[in-house]
Amino acid sequence: MKVGLVGFAGSGKTTIFNTLTGLTAEVGGYGAKEKANVGVIKVPDDRIDQLADLFNPKKKTYAEISFVDVAGPQADDPSRSESGLDAKLVQHMREVDALVHVVRAFDNAMLLQDADALRDINNFDTELLLTDLVQIENRITRLKKEKDSTRERELLERLKAELEAEHLLRDVEISPEEVALIAGFRFLSLKPLLVLLNVGEEQAASAPAAEVQSLAAAKHLSLIQMAGKTEMEIAELAPEEQRDFLQDLGITETARDRFIRAAYRLLDLISFLTAGEDECRGWPIKRGTSAQKAAGKIHSDIERGFIRAEVVRIEDLLEYKSEARCREHGKLKLEGKEYAVQDGDVIHFRFNV
Numbered sequence: 586m587k588v589g590l591v592g593f594a595g596s597g598k599t600t601i602f603n604t605l606t607g608l609t610a611e612v613g614g615y616g617a618k619e620k621a622n623v624g625v626i627k628v629p630d631d632r633i634d635q636l637a638d639l640f641n642p643k644k645k646t647y648a649e650i651s652f653v654d655v656a657g658p659q660a661d662d663p664s665r666s667e668s669g670l671d672a673k674l675v676q677h678m679r680e681v682d683a684l685v686h687v688v689r690a691f692d693n694a695m696l697l698q699d700a701d702a703l704r705d706i707n708n709f710d711t712e713l714l715l716t717d718l719v720q721i722e723n724r725i726t727r728l729k730k731e732k733d734s735t736r737e738r739e740l741l742e743r744l745k746a747e748l749e750a751e752h753l754l755r756d757v758e759i760s761p762e763e764v765a766l767i768a769g770f771r772f773l774s775l776k777p778l779l780v781l782l783n784v785g786e787e788q789a790a791s792a793p794a795a796e797v798q799s800l801a802a803a804k805h806l807s808l809i810q811m812a813g814k815t816e817m818e819i820a821e822l823a824p825e826e827q828r829d830f831l832q833d834l835g836i837t838e839t840a841r842d843r844f845i846r847a848a849y850r851l852l853d854l855i856s857f858l859t860a861g862e863d864e865c866r867g868w869p870i871k872r873g874t875s876a877q878k879a880a881g882k883i884h885s886d887i888e889r890g891f892i893r894a895e896v897v898r899i900e901d902l903l904e905y906k907s908e909a910r911c912r913e914h915g916k917l918k919l920e921g922k923e924y925a926v927q928d929g930d931v932i933h934f935r936f937n938v
């Protein structure tokens with residue numbers, strides 16, 4: 586899963602990037618377009634460790650989340666509305682599966698404007714919307730020149746009207762076939778978006794402000810709150826020390842763990858597992874993914890030659906200690922292509938080569 590940390594200059598993207606990745610990229614650039622920060626984390630999963638205790642594999646492989654953090658536009662730059670978002674920033678945003686909008690909710694004397702989460706959430710969404718609108722208009726002009734009046738043009742005209750009515754594409758009803766038709770555009774306002782409120786230390790353990798919660802609810806946005814700077818300092822400590830500092834703040838879970846849960850919820854991800862002497866591994870997939878499609882995560886050959894999935898529940902495998910004993914106790918199920926894979930299924934795929 587690839588996530589982009591986006592938002593206005595000085596909102597704390599690089600600070601959050603450091604908190605989540607444990608890296609030490611330089612903060613305080615204030616919109617200076619230095620190169621993007623890139624980092625990867627492994628998603629902790631006890632179930633992989635438990636399987637590894639059973640199978641003694643050569644390697645354990647956890648799911649990964651990769652982050653890209655690019656300097657943001659100035660929140661108070663009046664020329665921005667004409668020039669739009671920086672092309673390089675847009676390019677980075679196109680490539681990710683989800684956007685995390687880091688919103689400044691702490692005061693900072695270096696910045697002219699006071700913190701105003703509602704303003705920034707609305708303004709950033711408008712930037713996404715305008716970027717999509719320009720892209721759609723360019724494409725429609727092109728199709729008109731080619732005297733093209735296909736399904737694509739009809740759909741783009743409809744989406745254009747929605748954007749002009751200030752509806753973000755993520756809020757517009759688009760059928761799966763239509764989604765496939767426009768997938769190549771990688772529209773920004775269609776991407777799942779998580780709002781990350783970056784607050785001062787004194788609010789580290791409190792819930793997001795009521796008015797921000799209402800806005801998020803009205804806009805169907807997921808919301809998470811973090812005291813970025815404090816949690817970055819904590820993330821730099823040894824794990825044993827981290828717990829004490831978090832407890833003092835009234836927080837029970839690290840910023841990273843909270844973030845991972847929010848990201849999985851946002852993208853509606855679950856994990857199935859594979860286990861053997863070579864490797865024990867977790868595979869994130871969207872909830873409801875069919876067994877055949879899930880097989881494709883491992884290798885396209887397995888998807889193509891899919892015969893069946895042999896499925897045991899992780900609890901049963903841990904209890905009976907082997908697939909053979911699970912089979913003896915009726916705990917191994919044979920499932921076909923269409924089976925909707927469940928979180929915690931341990932799967933062995935049978936396929937033709």
Ligand SMILES: Nc1nc2c(ncn2[C@@H]2O[C@H](COP(=O)(O)OP(=O)(O)OP(=O)(O)O)[C@@H](O)[C@H]2O)c(=O)[nH]1
Binds near residue numbers: 600601612613811815
């Ligand atoms: N008080 C406080 N300061 C913070 C917090 N998060 C970031 N800062 C400070 O705000 C300034 C900007 O933080 P950055 O993480 O560099 O912001 P950014 O979003 O990466 O900014 P650009 O890359 O310039 O777009 C730095 O001086 C940080 O130390 C926070 O939660 N509380």
Ligand SMILES: [Mg+2]
Binds near residue numbers: 613654655
């Ligand atoms: Mg930065």
